[in-house]
Amino acid sequence: MMGHQKTVQDQLFYSFHLDDHVPQSHLLRAIDRVLDFSDLPSQLAGHYSHTGRPSVPPELMIRILIIGYCYGIRSERRLCEEVHLNLAYRWFCRIGLEDPVPEHSTFSKNRHGRFRESGIFRWLFESVVQRCMDAGLVQGEGFAVDASLIAANANAQQSVPGDELGEAWKGVSANRSRAVREYLEALDEAAPEESAPKRISLTDPQSRWIAMRGNPAIFAYSTNYLVDIAKGIILDVEATPAYRPAEVESTRRMIERVERQHALKPQRLIGDTAYGAAPMLAWLVEKKGIAPHVPVWDKSERNDGTFSRKDFVWEAELDAYRCPAGHPLRSDWRSFRKPRTRVTQEETIIYRSSQSHCQDCSSKPQCCPNTPIRKIARSVHETARDVARQLASTQEYQRSYRERKKVEILFAHLKRILRLDRLRLRGLSGATDEFTLAATAQNLRRLAKFVAQSAPTPGEGVPI
Known part of the structure; x- marks a missing residue:
């Protein structure tokens, strides 16, 4: 019935x-x-x-x-x-x-x-980070750093080329939004860039116009994570414009902030090639004493059949390179009345061979076929680069390479589960608020799972 x-x-x-x-x-x-x-x-x-x-x-x-x-x-x-x-x-x-x-x-x-x-x-x-430390989820032995792009709340149609901003700004100057006001205030404090951005958004000018491989260009910010690799706890987070030098610079601030706030300094830092620039490696090795498990950013390899820089032997006691034919490459062939540092604007020292050695050398077609002499630019931070190269051949480095995926998992969780693939708030301060709250939520979920497993309660467990 x-x-x-x-x-x-x-x-x-x-x-x-x-x-x-x-x-x-x-x-x-x-x-x-x-x-x-x-x-x-x-x-x-x-x-x-x-x-x-x-x-x-x-x-x-x-x-x-x-x-x-x-x-x-x-x-x-x-x-x-x-x-x-x-x-x-x-x-x-x-x-x-x-x-x-x-x-x-x-x-x-x-x-x-x-x-x-x-x-x-x-x-x-x-x-929340302190609670994670008290619960034993943070070991502090190894940190991993990475950045991920998050689309800004900016329409590409409401933008202008970077060199035309002055004229376009007159139309919005009368009714400036909070994001625009923050951008104008930051201009006075920001360091000058090498070149103007390709495009600037009129609604969120602090975002950067960027295109990833295979995807259309968008205005975006970068969320930067500093993660303890033991349990994947986010120790620090910082929002930056989607600009690679800004992402690398944020790593220094995050490491110093974690050391200041929680008295934690890792033995090793894991990152991709973007963090392998010479100044960054020198800061890690010489100033902080952190082992850089990071690929070295190096473009000295040649593909035209001629000798690469690795074919030249560095002789530190003579401050010179030795070419495959046994001739020296020096930076001080000439003496000057006023001593010179010989350091270029790119923080390198140029080592040159002698023309008398090169002109009769049988190896010249393989060394410098199109120039009278051979030149090698050596970074002033080359010692730190050598340390990173030596670490790259160790088993610890291979383990670090596998552990770096823990940061990428967090970014996938951020975009797919927490659905933070596009910002709602505008301006760098708005991106900072959103990224900080999202990282807090990710840490809370991991901490909650650990506490639930440590103190079992009736039920099937905590979904993470």
Whole structure:
């Protein structure tokens, strides 16, 4: 017999507890165990008034933001709707069934105001990193660094060539957005670039116009991760324009910040060839004492059949190279009244052979067939480059090469699971907020999984 749903209310009062309807194995339960907001009021004390009506509790807004970044809910309007409907979200935010959910506009006002001014997102990230360290998820022996492109919230049609920015700027100067104001303020402090960008966005000028192989060009930012390779914990994150020198420079700041904040300095740093430039290697080896498990950026190899630089022997005691025919290449064939450093703008020293040696040499067709003499540019940081080359032949380096995938896994998780493949906020400060919150969510998920495994609770486990 077919049954029918009753439409008459059987009970007038119900006994309902949110805690009874959230599974013990739910991810938010595990995250709630590792979160600590006891210091939050002191961090924001100077940014709230002591008079007037009570504001929305900042802990509530941060909890809602954590839900959004943990579950890839990109829209703040939709995020508030999901918190209104989802019982687990209400439980995590300490909102009862009859309590209202904050308006989505509240997030924008606080994100661009007191939250950004107080650096509360950085404080939250650092506190989660410390919790990961206390739980034993960070060893500090090896760090890996890498960057990934995230599309900016900028339309390619609203852009101009870099050398035409002055004329185009007149049309938007009367009503400048926050991202434009930040760009103009940063111009006074930024170091001059070698050349103007190919294109500049009029809505988000701090983003960079870049094209990856096989993909169309876009305006983008780079999220830079410094990761402890033991458990894949993100120790630091920094947003930069999608510009390779800026990404490499951010590595120095992240390593120094982790050393200052958490007293951690790795024995080895793992990275790809982009981090193998001579100044970066010299900074790692000579200043920080970190073994660079990084391929050396080297373009000295020749493919035309002539001798490459590796065919010349370096003689440190004579400060000279020795060619395959046994003749020296020196940087000081001539003497000057005023001593010269002989260091070029590219931080190299040019070593030259003698024309008298080359003109009668039988190896000249293989050495310098089109020039009277042979020249070799040696970096002033060549000692650090040699250290990196020697490390590349060790078994530890091969292990590091395999471990570098842990950073790439985090980027794949960021874009596919957390759905952060395009920014919503504009400007470098907006990208910083989004990347910091996303990295915090990734660390929280790993920490929650570890805590759930260490202290088993009824259920099937925590989904990560």
